[in-house]
Amino acid sequence: MAAAGCPLTKEPAPQTVPASDLPMKVYEAALKTGPDSSSGLATAGFRTAKYLPPEWHQSNALLYHKAFTGCEQAECAGAEAKELAQHATASAQSAQEDSTAALGQRLKDMHFWKAELQKEVEDLDAETGLLAAQKQRLERALDATAVPYAIATDNLQCRERRQRPDLVSDEVERELLKEAELIGNVRELLKRTLMQAVDQMRLNRDHKEVCEKDWSDKVETYNIDDKCGRYSNQSTNIQFHPSSVKFEESASTPETWAKFSHDNIFRAEREKLASINLRILIDNILHDVSRDLRMQCDAVKEAFAKHCEELDDTKHKLEYHLKNVLKEIGDQEAHIAALKQAIKDKEAPMKVAQTRLYDRSFRPNVELCRDEAQFRLISEVEELTESIESLKKKLLESEQSLANLEDTRMNLEKEIAVKTNSIFIDRQKCMAHRIHYPVVSKLAGYL
Structure with a gap:
């Protein structure tokens, strides 16, 4: 920028005229050697305190030169300042655009992991619900085995009241003992599987909470970065924060940041797979258990029917x-x-x-x-x-x-x-x- 009072257009520098080229009167006056010059005492006091015309002209010429030089330097400085300001403005704008682009890329990365975590949370929640349904099936199946066990033990106790010689360890008793033992083993198996389901549901919820916390942090960070990405030079809520220009000691790196979410999702996937396998196992166990119990029930029923036929036949023969x-x-x-x-x-x-x-x-004598x-x-x-x-x-x-x-x-x-x-x-x-x-x-x- 040009200094105040200096013309923006460049003027030609004033030229100094040599004394020999001046008119004779002027030259003589400058040399004070002309015929009309006075060297009397009456003018001595006036001459000692004043500049000579050449000095006056030289002073003016020096001022002109200084002013011209100052304007020229000021003009050069103004041009440099303008160029520097333009460069600084361009640099600042480029840096801001790069930062905005980096924030945008960061938002994309965060959206990706946020979506993955949200999907994992929904999958774990759905899987936990399915496992809870299987757990309820286990509980109902465990409750249902109480009736067969009571029936088998009651049958054994009733048959203890048989009279001799019918108080015999027959096929019916062997099948009833087998049924009671089978039901006892089934109940133990269902209890162990039920505990596994409870533990797996707890693990599912724990990993779901971890993913939810990670997802919540990313949602909060996403909103912060999204707000930061929307800031511009015309924003009214921007201000200086000199102390923020530093890295926190506990800050993570992009690698550790991505690895944290990846590990959370990996562990959640592992527990989800374990939960799926446990559901399949529960389904197979319940299918096999119900089939085995019904098969043993049919075997006991057949033994009872056969034995009752033998008893009927024996009774008919006895009658x-x-x-x-x-x-x-x-x-x-x-x-x-x-x-x-x-x-x-x-x-x-x-x-x-x-x-x-x-x-x-009584016949007499010889008679x-x-x-x-x-x-x-x-x-x-x-x-x-x-x-x-x-x-x-x-x-x-x-x-x-x-x-x-x-x-x-x-x-x-x-x-x-x-x-x-x-x-x-x-x-x-x-x-x-x-x-x-x-x-x-x-x-x-x-x-």
């Missing part, structure tokens, strides 16, 4: 034999009565024969003869005695047979009662209770 024994007891009682009557019927002939022999023993009549009477008595003994022996045998039949009848009736009790326990108590066994969908945790 058939009891019917025959009762019939035989009636026949045997009739035989005993007939034998007793036959023995009683032999009393009169025996009395007759013995009375005859007794009366003939007491062993005649044919005597031999025949003795033979008759012996025959009657032998017949009575045979009848009594047969009576004893018949009575013993009747006693045996009575014992058999009692044993058959007792055994029929035992079989009836066993059938009642297996069919009315156990099998009737087993109709409350949960269906496959409930054991799988769907209901």
